Every structure is written in C-alpha cells, then in structure tokens.
Amino acid sequence: MFKKCLIATLAFIALVTFATPSHSDETGYRYWGYFQAAPSQSLWTMAMTGPTTNVPDGSVEGWIHTFSSDSIDAMAPRLAPNFSTLCRTVRPVAGKKRVGLVVDFGTVAIKPLGESLPRRITTCVQIESKATGAEILASATKIRAGASGFICGINGFPAKECSAEIKTPRILMKKS
Numbered sequence: 001m002f003k004k005c006l007i008a009t010l011a012f013i014a015l016v017t018f019a020t021p022s023h024s025d026e027t028g029y030r031y032w033g034y035f036q037a038a039p040s041q042s043l044w045t046m047a048m049t050g051p052t053t054n055v056p057d058g059s060v061e062g063w064i065h066t067f068s069s070d071s072i073d074a075m076a077p078r079l080a081p082n083f084s085t086l087c088r089t090v091r092p093v094a095g096k097k098r099v100g101l102v103v104d105f106g107t108v109a110i111k112p113l114g115e116s117l118p119r120r121i122t123t124c125v126q127i128e129s130k131a132t133g134a135e136i137l138a139s140a141t142k143i144r145a146g147a148s149g150f151i152c153g154i155n156g157f158p159a160k161e162c163s164a165e166i167k168t169p170r171i172l173m174k175k176s
Helices: 002-019 133-140
Strands: 029-036 060-069 096-104 123-130 144-146 151-154 163-165
Touching: 002 163, 029 151, 060 133, 060 151, 096 144, 123 133, 133 151
Parallel strands: 060 096
Antiparallel strands: 029 060, 029 163, 096 123, 144 151
16 A cells, blocks of 8 residues: 555655656847937836837937747846936037947846856947837847847847847846
8 A cells, every 4th residue: 555655645745746847948039139219218128129210319328148938028228227327428519319228148047058248338329310129239230130120149249149049047036
C-alpha cells in the first residue's frame, strides 16, 4: 500500500513539474523601445505611435534596447528626460526646434551574445520644425531599419538581429 501511494505521489509531482509551463520557459523579444516626454515632463511615456509623427519643440525622445514578454514590461530609458539639461547649450533658432535625445543601449542581461554595449547617447538635436521622431534619431545616430520601417539597430547595435525572440533572461524573471 505504501509503495502504491509513493508511486502515485511521485507521478503527481512529475506531472505538475513537467506539465505546468514555467516562467523560465517563457520567451519574449529584445528590440528598440521608443519613449517620449512632452515639454516640461520628467517621466517617460511609451510612444503609442511610431517615430513618424511630428515631435514638439522642447520634447525629449528616448530609445532603449529593451526586452518584453507576456509577463515583463519593456523598460524605459534609465536616464530621466530633462530637456533643460540636454539642451542647455543649444540656443533656439527661428524656424527650427530643439529636442532632447536619449539612446540607452540596454543591459548586459539582454545584449546579443558576443556584442559590447555602446555608451549611452545624450544630446540635443536642433532640426526643422516639422521633423519626426525618426528624423530626430537619424540626425544624431546611424539607423538600421527593417523593410517595414521598424528600427533594428542604432549606431551598429545590435549588429545583425531585428526584434529577436529570446528566452526570458533569468535575472528579469519576477520572484513569485
């Protein structure tokens, strides 16, 4: 009797262990996340449109190589948007706008194998008043885009991939 109970218990544990999906088997995507801060704002907001819309003078644009999945939200750039600091040395010019730009290359936990993380870019872009987010980014960096226009690389990072599906990095998993 004891032997049958032990076998039934072990079978149940094996079933629960191997049949239940675990967080460690979850996959998600690493990609370039696009964030914005409207004039006078000090917090990032995930952009709800692509970088093809006009960006107001005094805004800050943020890009981060990030990861997200069903259970993990994309991380915002790790430097708070601060137009005054980013653009303090760039004087206004008639007919142009100034926009702060932060490009955060993400963390070691999600970088592609064999690649090094470039230094974060923080700058002020002075550009035509009707310039879009993509034009602002392109004026300060080199962009590699996919056929659909999706931003795949900034200044050569990552070197080849575009929105790669990867296993959720262990360090990003939420403790339950």
